[in-house]
Amino acid sequence: MNDNTQPIVQLRDIEFAWHRNLDPVLAIEDFAIARGEHVFLKGSSGSGKTTLLNLIAAVLQPQAGSITIDGQPLAELRRSKRDQFRVDHIGLVFQQFNLLPFLSVAENVQLSCRFSSLRKSRACQAGLSLDQETDRLLSAMKLSPNEIKHRATSELSVGQQQRVAVARALIGSPPLIIADEPTSSLDSDSRQAFLDLLFSEIESSGSTLLFVSHDAALASSFDRSVDLQDINRVASPNDLSGELP
Amino acid sequence: MIGIAWKSLCNRWPTALLAVLAIAMSVALILSVEKIRRDARNSFAQTVSGTDLIVGARSGSVQLLLYSVFRIGSPTNNISWQSVEEISERKSIDWIIPLSLGDSHAGFRVLGTTDAYFEHYRFGAKRNLVFAEGKQFDDVFDAVIGSEVAAKLDYRVGDEIVAAHGTGNVALVEHERQPFKISGILEPTGTPVDRAIHVSLQGIEAMHVDWRNGATVKGEGTTAETIRTMDLKPTAVTALLVGLKSRGTVFREQRAINTYRAEPLLAILPGVALQELWSLVSVAEMALMIVSVMVVIAGLVNLMSVLLAGLNERRREMAVLRSVGARPEHVFVLLCIESTLLTLGGIVAGLLMHYIITGLGSLYLMQRFGLSVQLSLPQSIELKILASVAVAGLLAGMIPAFQAYRKSLADGLSQKL
Numbered sequence: 017m018n019d020n021t022q023p024i025v026q027l028r029d030i031e032f033a034w035h036r037n038l039d040p041v042l043a044i045e046d047f048a049i050a051r052g053e054h055v056f057l058k059g060s061s062g063s064g065k066t067t068l069l070n071l072i073a074a075v076l077q078p079q080a081g082s083i084t085i086d087g088q089p090l091a092e093l094r095r096s097k098r099d100q101f102r103v104d105h106i107g108l109v110f111q112q113f114n115l116l117p118f119l120s121v122a123e124n125v126q127l128s129c130r131f132s133s134l135r136k137s138r139a140c141q142a143g144l145s146l147d148q149e150t151d152r153l154l155s156a157m158k159l160s161p162n163e164i165k166h167r168a169t170s171e172l173s174v175g176q177q178q179r180v181a182v183a184r185a186l187i188g189s190p191p192l193i194i195a196d197e198p199t200s201s202l203d204s205d206s207r208q209a210f211l212d213l214l215f216s217e218i219e220s221s222g223s224t225l226l227f228v229s230h231d232a233a234l235a236s237s238f239d240r241s242v243d244l245q246d247i248n249r250v251a252s253p254n255d256l257s258g259e260l261p
Numbered sequence: 262m263i264g265i266a267w268k269s270l271c272n273r274w275p276t277a278l279l280a281v282l283a284i285a286m287s288v289a290l291i292l293s294v295e296k297i298r299r300d301a302r303n304s305f306a307q308t309v310s311g312t313d314l315i316v317g318a319r320s321g322s323v324q325l326l327l328y329s330v331f332r333i334g335s336p337t338n339n340i341s342w343q344s345v346e347e348i349s350e351r352k353s354i355d356w357i358i359p360l361s362l363g364d365s366h367a368g369f370r371v372l373g374t375t376d377a378y379f380e381h382y383r384f385g386a387k388r389n390l391v392f393a394e395g396k397q398f399d400d401v402f403d404a405v406i407g408s409e410v411a412a413k414l415d416y417r418v419g420d421e422i423v424a425a426h427g428t429g430n431v432a433l434v435e436h437e438r439q440p441f442k443i444s445g446i447l448e449p450t451g452t453p454v455d456r457a458i459h460v461s462l463q464g465i466e467a468m469h470v471d472w473r474n475g476a477t478v479k480g481e482g483t484t485a486e487t488i489r490t491m492d493l494k495p496t497a498v499t500a501l502l503v504g505l506k507s508r509g510t511v512f513r514e515q516r517a518i519n520t521y522r523a524e525p526l527l528a529i530l531p532g533v534a535l536q537e538l539w540s541l542v543s544v545a546e547m548a549l550m551i552v553s554v555m556v557v558i559a560g561l562v563n564l565m566s567v568l569l570a571g572l573n574e575r576r577r578e579m580a581v582l583r584s585v586g587a588r589p590e591h592v593f594v595l596l597c598i599e600s601t602l603l604t605l606g607g608i609v610a611g612l613l614m615h616y617i618i619t620g621l622g623s624l625y626l627m628q629r630f631g632l633s634v635q636l637s638l639p640q641s642i643e644l645k646i647l648a649s650v651a652v653a654g655l656l657a658g659m660i661p662a663f664q665a666y667r668k669s670l671a672d673g674l675s676q677k678l
Contacts (some may be wrong), residue, residue, distance in 0.1 A: 054583070058507060059497070075583075081290075096588055096590070099583075099586060099587075099588040099589075100586065103585060103586020104586075106582040108585075110580075110581075110584070113577045113581070114576055114581060115320075115576075115581070116269075116581055116582070117266070117272060118268040118269050118271060118272030119268055127581075127582075127585040128585040128586050130265075130585075131586030131587055131588075133587050135586075145629075204385060204566075
């Protein structure tokens with residue numbers, strides 16, 4: 017299952033429609049991400065980026081084709097298993113509102129460990145306690161753990177919140193990190209700083225990164241840049257049914 | 262999960278508090294209604310024990326019970342003293358307590374009776390009347406007051422009081438020429454006895470010596486000394502409490518009194534009359550209970566609406582939870598835990614409110630109606646009520662929980678906001 021030569025994400029002959037009587041919004045013949053790769057997925061809004069992410073994150077199921085993540089064909093998993101698979105293997109960062117406002121920063125970071133014993137055991141692999149690992153990740157994200165750990169998330173700036181969200185996605189080293197427009201609410205200076213932190217920490221954990229954005233200017237920092245319109249055979253840049261803002 | 266649910270609720274404490282409050286109030290209401298219902302019954306049942314028959318002028322049995330024992334309402338007619346004497350001479354009758362009502366003092370009723378009252382009257386679990394201070398009346402102008410009369414009017418043994426004609430709180434005509442002296446104060450009983458001023462039947466007659474056609478006659482009036490020398494044989498009493506030598510004769514005696522030729526009389530068995538009263542009251546009780554249940558339902562509907570209304574704002578929260586591995590089942594359970602926490606909070610707060618209400622209300626009920634409502638631990642019926650509220654709360658919470666479950670399935674990780 018963890019054969020390192022295998023791609024971590026493999027999509028084959030995918031077709032997805034919101035309803036079986038509707039035209040498909042996504043049709044991808046072949047899309048793969050190698051282990052450790054940093055992939056930039058570009059697409060204008062409405063092009064089906066979020067739909068693709070939901071497919072890879074096993075939230076949506078394609079009508080046709082197969083998706084294999086970390087050697088596991090998703091179609092073989094039952095719904096409850098898919099949820100478990102997601103938390104075990106994928107760390108997610110969203111555009112905004114990543115954090116639960118009623119939990120402290122530390123509790124937010126450790127959230128996935130509540131639902132995944134695998135993530136929890138991996139987080140503590142180096143002999144650190146969960147709290148120590150949380151501190152380590154927050155420090156790595158250039159946040160001072162002692163200052164913000166027990167603060168409410170609403171007291172943080174957007175940039176800080178996004179870094180906390182990255183720390184949460186990284187805890188327990190999931191093999192795949194998916195980031196959906198994580199920088200769009202940041203200004204250009206903090207955007208680059210955020211990317212640098214994200215890269216260095218993903219580098220050290222050996223995870224794979226799938227980074228989705230409409231901002232082509234960021235693409236240069238990545239190993240590879242993919243335009244969704246190039247791989248999606250359904251050409252419908254103006255079809256907004258795939259995602260709502 | 263409980264931790265997350267708790268913190269999420271704390272984050273939305275104003276709405277959560279309102280939901281808890283609504284449930285608390287409904288729980289307090291239903292508990293108080295049940296409590297008053299039961300305690301009223303107990304209180305009434307406690308008032309007459311050991312009395313086999315109550316005899317009065319012919320009217321309704323409930324009416325006779327109410328005015329003779331509970332001092333609620335007014336008698337329609339009296340029993341002549343001749344009938345009283347004839348009844349007391351019957352072989353199977355052990356004792357009689359004549360009761361003469363119609364006068365009052367500061368809102369408390371004046372009860373004319375005999376020594377038999379202190380000897381034979383029983384309340385609660387066949388308890389005797391006990392004197393806290395002083396002794397029973399032996400002079401015409403002696404009075405024995407109930408504990409509440411003493412407490413409220415701050416009377417002591419030896420104080421003088423003036424009775425007033427009629428039973429209103431604001432007396433119009435006072436029997437001021439014949440003041441009474443307090444000879445004794447009774448221990449509290451939790452019955453109307455506490456609110457009565459007991460005088461001898463002769464005392465009642467003495468008050469009315471100068472009384473003609475609803476007013477005192479002009480002039481100096483008769484002095485107490487003169488009155489003491491007069492023959493104060495009562496002409497009539499309001500009701501009789503009768504004790505029999507053997508309970509087995511109760512129906513025979515009842516029939517004999519009911520068919521008494523010289524005067525239309527009514528004899529009732531206190532227990533039977535109480536049952537009759539309850540069957541009358543039960544309609545009102547049922548109505549109260551239905552209203553209370555409605556209020557509980559309203560509280561739960563409010564809980565449901567609070568949770569449902571919150572769901573839309575919380576879609577983000579659900580999406581975040583889903584992204585960190587929470588299954589839709591977790592979301593369902595989370596919402597169920599929330600509703601359970603709210604319901605339990607409501608129940609605990611409701612219990613507290615209920616105790617505060619009964620604690621404060623018992624004073625008022627005691628003074629106003631002579632109902633003794635005691636604080637007590639929840640009994641089986643109350644526990645059943647609380648359990649049903651808890652179950653109903655859980656069920657009510659399952660609707661928004663299911664809604665959240667479906668939404669989180671449909672929304673997935675997308676943050677539709």
